[in-house]
Amino acid sequence: MAERLIYLPLGGAGEIGMNAYVYGYGQPGRERLILVDLGVSFGDMDGSPGIDLIMPDLTWLEGNRDRLDAIFITHGHEDHLGALGHLYGRLNVPIYARQFTGALVRLKLEDQGHSPSVVNIVGPRPEVTQVGPFTVQFVPVSHSIPESAALIIDTPAGRVVHTGDFKLDGTPVVGDPFDPIAWHHIAEEGKGIKILACDSTNIFSPNPGRSEAMLANPILDWVMAQKNMVVATTFASNIARLKTLSEAAIAGGRKVCLLGRAMRKMVAVGLETGVLTDFPDTIGPEEAASLPRHQVMLLATGSQGERRAASAQLSRGRYLGLQLKEGDSFLFSSKTIPGNERSVGRIMNALSEMGVEVYDADDGLYHVSGHANRPDIEALHELLKPQIVIPMHGEHLHLREHVMLARAKGIAAEIATNGTVLDLTGDVPRIVDQVETGRLYLDGTVLIGAMDGVVRDRIRMALNGHALVSVIVDEYDNVLPDAWVELMGLPGRTRRGEDLGAHIEGELSEFLEGAAARVVRDDAKMDEAIRRITRQVAMEEIGKKPEVTVIISRLMGE
Amino acid sequence: MAERLIYLPLGGAGEIGMNAYVYGYGQPGRERLILVDLGVSFGDMDGSPGIDLIMPDLTWLEGNRDRLDAIFITHGHEDHLGALGHLYGRLNVPIYARQFTGALVRLKLEDQGHSPSVVNIVGPRPEVTQVGPFTVQFVPVSHSIPESAALIIDTPAGRVVHTGDFKLDGTPVVGDPFDPIAWHHIAEEGKGIKILACDSTNIFSPNPGRSEAMLANPILDWVMAQKNMVVATTFASNIARLKTLSEAAIAGGRKVCLLGRAMRKMVAVGLETGVLTDFPDTIGPEEAASLPRHQVMLLATGSQGERRAASAQLSRGRYLGLQLKEGDSFLFSSKTIPGNERSVGRIMNALSEMGVEVYDADDGLYHVSGHANRPDIEALHELLKPQIVIPMHGEHLHLREHVMLARAKGIAAEIATNGTVLDLTGDVPRIVDQVETGRLYLDGTVLIGAMDGVVRDRIRMALNGHALVSVIVDEYDNVLPDAWVELMGLPGRTRRGEDLGAHIEGELSEFLEGAAARVVRDDAKMDEAIRRITRQVAMEEIGKKPEVTVIISRLMGE
Numbered sequence A, B: 001m002a003e004r005l006i007y008l009p010l011g012g013a014g015e016i017g018m019n020a021y022v023y024g025y026g027q028p029g030r031e032r033l034i035l036v037d038l039g040v041s042f043g044d045m046d047g048s049p050g051i052d053l054i055m056p057d058l059t060w061l062e063g064n065r066d067r068l069d070a071i072f073i074t075h076g077h078e079d080h081l082g083a084l085g086h087l088y089g090r091l092n093v094p095i096y097a098r099q100f101t102g103a104l105v106r107l108k109l110e111d112q113g114h115s116p117s118v119v120n121i122v123g124p125r126p127e128v129t130q131v132g133p134f135t136v137q138f139v140p141v142s143h144s145i146p147e148s149a150a151l152i153i154d155t156p157a158g159r160v161v162h163t164g165d166f167k168l169d170g171t172p173v174v175g176d177p178f179d180p181i182a183w184h185h186i187a188e189e190g191k192g193i194k195i196l197a198c199d200s201t202n203i204f205s206p207n208p209g210r211s212e213a214m215l216a217n218p219i220l221d222w223v224m225a226q227k228n229m230v231v232a233t234t235f236a237s238n239i240a241r242l243k244t245l246s247e248a249a250i251a252g253g254r255k256v257c258l259l260g261r262a263m264r265k266m267v268a269v270g271l272e273t274g275v276l277t278d279f280p281d282t283i284g285p286e287e288a289a290s291l292p293r294h295q296v297m298l299l300a301t302g303s304q305g306e307r308r309a310a311s312a313q314l315s316r317g318r319y320l321g322l323q324l325k326e327g328d329s330f331l332f333s334s335k336t337i338p339g340n341e342r343s344v345g346r347i348m349n350a351l352s353e354m355g356v357e358v359y360d361a362d363d364g365l366y367h368v369s370g371h372a373n374r375p376d377i378e379a380l381h382e383l384l385k386p387q388i389v390i391p392m393h394g395e396h397l398h399l400r401e402h403v404m405l406a407r408a409k410g411i412a413a414e415i416a417t418n419g420t421v422l423d424l425t426g427d428v429p430r431i432v433d434q435v436e437t438g439r440l441y442l443d444g445t446v447l448i449g450a451m452d453g454v455v456r457d458r459i460r461m462a463l464n465g466h467a468l469v470s471v472i473v474d475e476y477d478n479v480l481p482d483a484w485v486e487l488m489g490l491p492g493r494t495r496r497g498e499d500l501g502a503h504i505e506g507e508l509s510e511f512l513e514g515a516a517a518r519v520v521r522d523d524a525k526m527d528e529a530i531r532r533i534t535r536q537v538a539m540e541e542i543g544k545k546p547e548v549t550v551i552i553s554r555l556m557g558e
Helices: A059-063 A084-090 A099-111 A180-188 A212-225 A239-251 A261-272 A285-290 A310-316 A341-353 A374-384 A396-408 A454-464 A500-514 A523-542 B059-063 B084-090 B099-111 B180-188 B212-225 B239-251 B261-273 B285-290 B310-316 B341-353 B374-384 B396-408 B454-464 B500-514 B523-542
Strands: A004-011 A020-026 A032-036 A053-056 A068-072 A095-097 A119-121 A129-131 A134-140 A149-155 A158-162 A193-199 A230-233 A255-259 A296-300 A329-332 A357-359 A388-392 A420-423 A430-434 A439-443 A446-449 A466-473 A479-488 A547-554 B004-011 B020-026 B032-036 B053-056 B068-072 B095-097 B119-121 B129-131 B134-140 B149-155 B158-162 B193-199 B230-233 B255-259 B296-300 B329-332 B357-359 B388-392 B420-423 B430-434 B439-443 B446-449 B466-473 B479-488 B547-554
Touching (some): A004 A059, A004 A193, A020 A158, A032 A134, A053 A084, A084 A099, A095 A099, A180 A374, A212 A239, A230 A310, A239 A255, A239 A261, A239 A296, A255 A261, A329 A341, A341 B396, A374 A396, A388 A396, A466 B547, A479 A500, A479 B466, A479 B547, A547 B466, A547 B479, B004 B053, B020 B149, B068 B129, B084 B439, B095 B099, B099 B119, B099 B261, B134 B180, B239 B255, B255 B261, B255 B285, B341 B357, B374 B396, B439 B454, B454 B547, B466 B523
Parallel strands (some): A032 A068, A193 A388, A230 A329, B068 B095
Antiparallel strands (some): A004 A020, A020 A032, A053 A439, A129 A134, A134 A149, B004 B020, B053 B439, B134 B149, B420 B430
16 A cells, blocks of 8 residues: 555644644554644633643544654643643653753653653754654744744655744744744755645734844833833743843843742753853842832733732732732733633733733733744745645634635645544645544543543533432332432522522422332432422522432441 | 712722712712612623623612612613613612613513613703702713713712713714714803713723724625625624624625524614614525525624524524525624633634634724724813713723823822712812622522622532532431442542542541541531541542532431
């Protein structure tokens, strides 16, 4: 059978988050495989209450683990490496990454008790990693974290470029600039680029992207204009931004205090791996609290409104001895990710109530995106001249728009959402299979399936409340005429002002007194009848049908 | 004691939604009162799961009901009149509104079994309504619903202008234009305007607002360019928008079908009250389904992603015999309210998966805001020359920014959030009291207090899951050594793969067997011990402490 090149996203295609892309080469069903990135998304109250992390369900990959040769990590963002610690044990193959990224991967693995020695640090192109039929090179691209890399994946069927996350930034402040000349050469080598698997995040942003370096002056001006304590928040991994903010602070006669574990970790890893040089000395929170307010800048985690991060803590009052006051200034050097508006708004309003001046980046002065905008994506298409474009890193809307953009320029393109297997061997991509995919939820210390029903039950309890009914059946199969009812998350009173639980108990007792023996002996029948009565009574009294859990205690003879 | 003029927001100040503003005049503590607007907010999974409507807690006003003379409703939006049906019975005073608004108020009252006859329809200025010490006039202003009105409230202490929601639109398509000449006269009469209580919603929008009429051409161009079925969604109450969309449809040879109860209600009330004239004839869904696709425009409710509205239904598949297809077009002629991004995105992506072309209003072509932007607010300040500005209709950030804007122009201004009593008698506003305020939740058919704990318990169950434990104590105060455990919203397995419920039952049995008589006799002690053990075992096994409800069934002697 002829060999083929396949592409299979397990996460990140049809959503923004939890990236995981499989490439394969070989005879159908026997392709050797590599995995690019293994990231997480974050839970939210709306769709996944109580869940901390969401990650791709790797069942398909686990079933084909003998064919998997390696994992490549493009960069250090959580949505590209966050699941490694939790899922590595299911894959157990070598991991390849550049130095800074690799250091973050090692921390993730160690966190979950894996050996960091499985991580191979590789240099940028021209260094090559040979894995099965794949020859892989890491090509530096600019992004909002140092050392982001696109991958060149050379296969017998041709060259694939997997962009990872990128923007066209010639002056990214920290890390590698985007190098169009180098990419021009990459596109000209051999038969050129067959496949471009391309970041689609900002396909709807109509204007060319702006450079990280453009922020230095506005941020400096802003710091200089502030009279009291200054706080800035941004993604901890945006080390270039941390540098720009810190340098503005120093220029303004301030000392910098890093607040939040992620902030300190990122700066430490940046310094250790050498991607960050000459970062200003920082001070601890005690020293920051002791200095005059106009001599301090706090750099705080939590730009997305995360409840436990430093920004949220500061907005709630004293944090590590620090307390914001009337006349202090707080800068969100960040964009609020859709869905986080309420959480961020809550913090901004709490700060406003303290009299703190709140500044956001809506006017574009204090934040630039890390992703290529529509004209940048078009420029990349033109620079790389791929035969086929496969959009990734986007919701369905983004992938669709990106496909239309490519096709309008005469480039073959196809939407492939999670689970879609594309055969990329021919001149146009062909959908050849659809494999089962899904999501895993990290709940406490347990990984559960998104469709297991655990989260569905939580959402139902949150929407409908929960009524618990206990009834007792004695050793002779006689049901006791009492029912015990407890309500949680439900109004406690009937329309006439009686206790709702007691009222339901009364209605259930009536039923139990008359219940036929064949019902009493049958758990399922009892459960159904009790549930129906409870829901019906609640509906009459409070206009709402709660979730009902029935416990039937069957007593054994002594 | 000297008489005074007071202002007391009970809702809408420090938040966007559930507007309710009290004005009073008289001796302190004996002021005669009027209420302006009585609106709702909508619940969300984040903060109020299972709650449909949120409304102001009127405890203070109910306690002073003998002093309340009337309710004035500025316009027909839910956040200004939505609570009337639910709370009217607690106030029972005459309601005043203009005709279209009054018709909507009457429907709200009838929905909840109140007589619509308490609504007095009043015409615009120069018609006056005399209520206690207040002389009130309704002044037409432009907004995103017909017949929005600002109120002139003349008192012995001077003239108050309460803007309601407004924008400076000279060509609002339907309803009254903003009339600067009329307002100039209002500002010049007598001693001029003492107090301007002013909409702050768009204080952070830096550019002047745009007119509703600007949308006609872009929307017509858009409709003309579409080849198959066209769907547009917007707020049902934005009758001007419905008219613009419908006229574009007719011009493009399409018939219009209104989908969603609110859409049909608003058009019907608009036609009945005469604010809407010459609206095109519409067709029903059956006819729409039978026509060629390029001859149809659906106007659908649900622009904010509401799960049960027509847009969401269409995105999930067949709805009233209508089904969208590849090549159809769907326009969001609306702005997504912060917090609704995920719900709206879900619909857009579902449509994209069907192959439907999705258009939003991000480029400004297909939507304009109904609120005054920052320069418009400044223009109003200049036009009305108030002595004092009181910002309302905004989160704390908005109120604060609005106060700073006014003060920068030399106008006295003060932030007054819900519950703050301002004395407006003197040259500058003075905070004189803080009354208890809060929120009521409509849950099913019951109004509960936001702080009652019902919603708190729902959120806890959603985050932590719920474990139910039933134990039985016999008539001799002996606890049976069995415990029955049911889990809801929790992973079901222990670390070793056993059933978690059974494992907890085992641990509880051990405790029960050795439990001291003084513990067994004491419900609180039993409850606490069982709860502690259950949480501890769950923490060990799944890394999570669930909510625990314990039912202790005490058997009575036969």
